[in-house]
Amino acid sequence: MSVETQKETLGFQTEVKQLLHLMIHSLYSNKEIFLRELISNASDAVDKLRFEALSKPDLLEGGAELKIRVSFDKDAKTVTLEDNGIGMSREDVITHLGTIAKSGTADFMKNLTGDQKKDSHLIGQFGVGFYSAFIVADQVEVFSRRAGLSASEGVHWSSKGEGEFEVATIDKADRGTRIVLHLKSGEDEFADGWRLRNIIKKYSDHIALPIELPKEAAAAEGEEKPALEWETVNRASALWTRPRTEIKDEEYQEFYKHIAHDFENPLSWSHNKVEGKLEYSSLLYVPARAPFDLYQREAPKGLKLYVQRVFVMDQAESFLPLYLRFIKGVVDSNDLSLNVSREILQKDPIIDSMKSALTKRVLDMLEKLAKNEPEQYQGFWKNFGQVMKEGPAEDFANKEKIAGLLRFASTQGDDGEQTVSLADYLARAKEGQDKIYFLTGESYAQVKNSPHLEVFRKKGIEVLLLTDRIDEWLMSYLNEFDGKSFVDVARGDLDLGNLDSEEDKKAAEEVAKTKEGLVERIKTVLGENVSEVRVSHRLTDSPAILAIGEQDLGLQMRQILEASGQKVPDSKPIFEFNPTHPLIEKLDGEQSEERFGDLSHILFDQAALAAGDSLKDPAAYVRRLNKLLVELSV
Ligand code: ADP
Numbered sequence: 118m119s120v121e122t123q124k125e126t127l128g129f130q131t132e133v134k135q136l137l138h139l140m141i142h143s144l145y146s147n148k149e150i151f152l153r154e155l156i157s158n159a160s161d162a163v164d165k166l167r168f169e170a171l172s173k174p175d176l177l178e179g180g181a182e183l184k185i186r187v188s189f190d191k192d193a194k195t196v197t198l199e200d201n202g203i204g205m206s207r208e209d210v211i212t213h214l215g216t217i218a219k220s221g222t223a224d225f226m227k228n229l230t231g232d233q234k235k236d237s238h239l240i241g242q243f244g245v246g247f248y249s250a251f252i253v254a255d256q257v258e259v260f261s262r263r264a265g266l267s268a269s270e271g272v273h274w275s276s277k278g279e280g281e282f283e284v285a286t287i288d289k290a291d292r293g294t295r296i297v298l299h300l301k302s303g304e305d306e307f308a309d310g311w312r313l314r315n316i317i318k319k320y321s322d323h324i325a326l327p328i329e330l331p332k333e334a335a336a337a338e339g340e341e342k343p344a345l346e347w348e349t350v351n352r353a354s355a356l357w358t359r360p361r362t363e364i365k366d367e368e369y370q371e372f373y374k375h376i377a378h379d380f381e382n383p384l385s386w387s388h389n390k391v392e393g394k395l396e397y398s399s400l401l402y403v404p405a406r407a408p409f410d411l412y413q414r415e416a417p418k419g420l421k422l423y424v425q426r427v428f429v430m431d432q433a434e435s436f437l438p439l440y441l442r443f444i445k446g447v448v449d450s451n452d453l454s455l456n457v458s459r460e461i462l463q464k465d466p467i468i469d470s471m472k473s474a475l476t477k478r479v480l481d482m483l484e485k486l487a488k489n490e491p492e493q494y495q496g497f498w499k500n501f502g503q504v505m506k507e508g509p510a511e512d513f514a515n516k517e518k519i520a521g522l523l524r525f526a527s528t529q530g531d532d533g534e535q536t537v538s539l540a541d542y543l544a545r546a547k548e549g550q551d552k553i554y555f556l557t558g559e560s561y562a563q564v565k566n567s568p569h570l571e572v573f574r575k576k577g578i579e580v581l582l583l584t585d586r587i588d589e590w591l592m593s594y595l596n597e598f599d600g601k602s603f604v605d606v607a608r609g610d611l612d613l614g615n616l617d618s619e620e621d622k623k624a625a626e627e628v629a630k631t632k633e634g635l636v637e638r639i640k641t642v643l644g645e646n647v648s649e650v651r652v653s654h655r656l657t658d659s660p661a662i663l664a665i666g667e668q669d670l671g672l673q674m675r676q677i678l679e680a681s682g683q684k685v686p687d688s689k690p691i692f693e694f695n696p697t698h699p700l701i702e703k704l705d706g707e708q709s710e711e712r713f714g715d716l717s718h719i720l721f722d723q724a725a726l727a728a729g730d731s732l733k734d735p736a737a738y739v740r741r742l743n744k745l746l747v748e749l750s751v
Contacts, residue, residue, distance in 0.1 A: 121273060121285035123207075128281045130216040133248070135226050137278050140245055143236045144252050148304070150380070151249040152187070152313070153320035155198050155296060157375045158247060159185045160324045162202025162294060164428035166264055169203065171427070171455050176264040178292055184327045186347065187317065189308040194300045196253075196307055201293035206263040207272045210284060214247060214259065214274055219417075221410040228409070243409055246378065251278035253307055254298035262289040314350050323372040325355040325426075355426055357400040357447055361388050373402045376421055377445040381405045384493055386446075387482040391474070395467060401446035401479055403486070407500040411443060418442035423449035424457065435462040436472050440507040440519075441479050443500075448475070473514070480518050487522060487538070495536060498524045502535060506587050509594040520598045525581040526561060528570060533561030537581065539598045547578055549615035552604045553597075555581035557589045557673055559729040568659035568727055569607045575657050576616060580606055589673040607728070609667040611655050625654050628696045635694075635705045642717045643692060653693035660698040661720045663690035663728050672730055692721060715741040 129137070144150070163183045170176045186199045205213060212218070225243055229236050250257045259274040271289025276282035300307055307313065310333050317328055329347040356364065356372045373383045383402040390398045401420075410416035419434035419442075426449060436448055452467055462468050487494040498505075508519035524535040527542065542553060554573065558564035564582045573580050583592065595603055604611075617625075629652040640650045648666060656662060665671055669688035670678070678685045694701050700720070707713040722738040725731075732738050 124285040154249040159200035166203040199295040204263040205261040253304045256299040258297040261294040323356040396451035557583040571657040572655040648689040656695035660700040
């Protein structure tokens with residue numbers, strides 16, 4: 118044991134304490150994953166060393182083969198992992214093994230329910246990494262030295278996984294990290310060569326560097342212990358370099374868990390090798406579940422970048438557009454230089470063409486998933502649909518392809534689930550229908566009963582119901598799909614084109630003529646509140662409706678802009694009334710100007726309420742309505 122100096126005891130960050138507590142209580146059913154997590158970290162550490170050594174060869178310190186060793190001691194009940202990767206300095210250890218730097222962690226912790234089953238899913242999304250050691254150990258020791266520091270700058274970290282940890286400076290001759298797990302009583306099954314070998318084969322076969330275990334050279338009783346001999350137990354070649362046909366699904370899945378820090382299997386993957394002008398391999402995955410920080414601006418995104426099999430950087434963001442930020446994977450290029458930086462990546466034209474090819478691959482993979490496994494795709498849509506909706510605005514070139522992947526609620530369903538694709542919609546379209554009709558609004562409950570749908574219900578025409586916050590904005594980028602244009606049914610002067618018969622149109626015109634006087638009277642009363650008053654063709658049951666001007670902002674966009682403190686351009690709705698509704702007939706015959714005014718205002722306010730808008734002067738509405746109610750009851 119070397120001398121320890123500068124010993125101190127420090128407390129874990131609150132979030133670490135919560136995580137440790139939770140992990141110990143909710144991950145007990147799959148304890149063996151601790152080894153996968155620690156090997157994954159060791160492999161990352163070796164990747165980092167390899168990369169840094171490109172510009173500083175001294176870091177290799179004479180250059181022994183890069184590897185991970187796992188050993189055990191049955192008597193002492195310990196399992197030890199050792200890597201000769203980048204290692205950690207004292208400061209590294211204190212920050213990396215005492216705090217969680219991920220953005221949004223505190224919020225994430227608040228979501229935990231205390232229900233162990235649910236929480237173990239959540240924690241899977243979060244990733245536990247190093248701390249998983251405490252699932253099987255009641256004391257963990259880390260001995261580490263950062264490559265490039267002197268032997269006297271080693272560090273010893275030790276903790277029982279409760280509230281605090283100790284750090285001390287020690288001598289450590291070899292660079293890298295050794296982790297000693299003191300197994301909990303009852304967990305000594307892990308101090309076993311056969312068990313460890315199986316776990317490594319199961320989870321870590323794809324790790325690209327050798328993972329060694331001691332050869333079980335049993336010494337006879339009384340003999341001196343033989344010198345340790347080591348053997349490699351994993352395949353130790355980079356997964357993406359192997360031919361697709363030779364790789365089992367389980368290998369793809371385990372590799373995904375390693376790079377994505379996810380506990381669950383991915384939904385789908387796409388593995389490709391491109392040769393020709395550009396040469397690169399890519400392995401892209403669609404996760405099954407959205408990470409907890411999908412909407413955090415600083416959340417990690419992007420692919421792991423390798424250049425000629427050498428790891429270069431994590432979270433290389435330039436290879437995929439932002440709306441595909443949930444995709445995990447690896448890209449390994451033969452054309453880039455090993456000392457490529459993020460800044461260079463942003464400007465390099467090679468990256469642009471790789472980006473568009475990789476984007477296509479992802480969209481193709483999603484198309485395939487939607488076609489072959491619609492149920493899985495529905496799960497994907499639930500998790501990532503909102504992000505996909507950012508696509509048409511960001512990725513003009515693939516607008517049509519992305520539109521094909523969108524899913525909507527519609528008047529055909531009755532539960533508000535987003536299951537209808539544009540292709541489904543068009544396949545069901547009425548004869549002569551050359552438009553895709555949609556309505557946006559606050560909530561499904563509100564839009565499904567909107568008066569705007571009345572004429573569509575009457576004619577049996579399907580309307581897409583869009584109630585996500587992003588929808589109105591999305592639709593401002595989608596003009597058409599499969600040659601059919603989109604029409605917002607709450608907007609402008611609804612023209613049903615071929616869906617209205619000549620007789621219908623004529624009849625409507627006749628009626629409109631007879632109501633010209635009423636239009637003028639209402640216009641005078643509503644005055645500044647409206648941009649126009651006209652006879653409606655879209656109502657069957659309701660007396661009146663407010664339509665949005667063709668170029669005006671819809672309610673959703675107005676609310677978003679207002680909430681973000683922006684000035685919203687003033688726009689006035691169009692007041693449309695149903696000429697055959699009894700209330701309108703009554704209004705038309707009303708002699709008292711005062712009563713006519715009150716009734717017109719009430720109809721206007723009601724139409725605003727039905728559209729999900731708030732009233733400018735709610736008290737006036739209540740006053741007018743009550744006045745009428747009183748008159749009614751005498
Ligand atoms: P993650 O791997 O998701 O970042 P972990 O909790 O597993 O989270 O690890 C935290 C950090 O500790 C790592 O990002 C790395 O910087 C450091 N670390 C863990 N294990 C090692 C190791 N074997 N060698 C060097 N650094 C390590």
